[in-house]
Amino acid sequence: MxxxxxxxxxxxxxxxxxxxxxxxxxxxxxxxxxxxxxxxxxxxxxxxxxxxxxxxxxxxxxxxxxxxxxxxxxxxxxxxxxxxxxxxxxxxxxxxxxxxxxxxxxxxxxxxxxxxxxxxxxxxxxxxxxxxxxxxxxxxxxxxxxxxxxxxxxxxxxxxxxxxxxxxxSPVQHDKHIAYVSHLSHISSFMLGKTVLEIEKDEKSIFNMAGSGFASTVRLAKSNPETWTPIFLQNRDNLLKSLEEYIKNLNQFKDILTRKSADDVLNIMEDTNRIKDVLAGIKHE
Missing domain, CATH: 3.40.50.720 (NAD(P)-binding Rossmann-like Domain)
Structure with a gap:
């Protein structure tokens, strides 16, 4: 035994x-x-x-x-x-x-x-x-x-x-890559949930209007903070770099919306759509 x-x-x-x-x-x-x-x-x-x-x-x-x-x-x-x-x-x-x-x-x-x-x-x-x-x-x-x-x-x-x-x-490379594909996702989910809760004070409205897209995006915000706080702190340096790049992209999208540039909005989403092919390739390896 x-x-x-x-x-x-x-x-x-x-x-x-x-x-x-x-x-x-x-x-x-x-x-x-x-x-x-x-x-x-x-x-x-x-x-x-x-x-x-x-x-x-x-x-x-x-x-x-x-x-x-x-x-x-x-x-x-x-x-x-x-x-x-x-x-x-x-x-x-x-x-x-x-x-x-x-x-x-x-x-x-x-x-x-x-x-x-x-x-x-x-x-x-x-x-x-x-x-x-x-x-x-x-x-x-x-x-x-x-x-x-x-x-x-x-x-x-x-x-x-x-x-x-x-x-x-390399465990160092592991932590660098996982910051982008896992840890950043959790931060994004937590911060989206925080943003919506702060803007929409009437929580009932959130639940009435929330569709599957919102629910799936904030799903990770239900994760245990006692588990994720030490993860974020232990992988801090990699997360700071990934957050800088993420914020840069958010600011770029904010800028093209401010300029009302339909072509740029369309192009940036079309370019990002290739993530479907990347993920499909990984799934079927």
Missing amino acids: KKIAVIGLGLIGGSLALELKKNSWVTIYGIDKNPEHLEKALERGIIYEKAELDIIHEMDVVIIAVPVNIIPELSIQVLELIGENTLVFDVGSTKAAVCDAIRNHPKRKNFVALHPIAGTEFSGPEAAIYDLFTKKVNIICEKELSSPEMIERTISIFENLKMRNVFMD
Whole structure:
């Protein structure tokens, strides 16, 4: 019987636990500083047992699914406790900080720095669902610093979740790219929601007039601020650059609207329409 500890029982950690529990040869232990999360995870059948960090030395696999500002220090703590053949991986959406923190650790070979690109706007153990990872991408960084055995085990786990594994040498590049395709999207959603709430004081009017376009655009603004605040701060430099470029484009669009330039409005949208082909190409790779 394989023993797996999941540290952090929110959306990602809880959903991983649900998927791994499908295997009859696995026992899932849950660790979370929030006792309510632990109790909910136990009640919902996400984990088999509640536990503390002192069981880590018994585990075959340790999954770190806590906020990104906690991951670097916790990863070091976990590596100090594991056995020789324990696989450890984190699932944070930033990778540079944790990779830097553990780079010279004697058990670095046991650690796989990865980022399963999957999620919803919901949080906590009650948000955990089956099939969250199906047909999604899992990014593995600095493969060469993990042992071949740990990489092989990691690939097997995520292939069984029906994910596609891809590799990036540089965690710094990972954080740069993810700032544009994920983190900036969340900021845009939060700020659109904030703008509408500030302009439209009568909230009933918002709900009466909001169509699917507005709902889909602000969906991410329902995400947990306690999760996303440390992500924004940890990836601050990349986000500042992406925000500068985003604001530049917003100001350009504002300018052509001010000039009432129908041709420019049309052209800028037609140029951007090619995003459909880009996304379609990625989807069908």
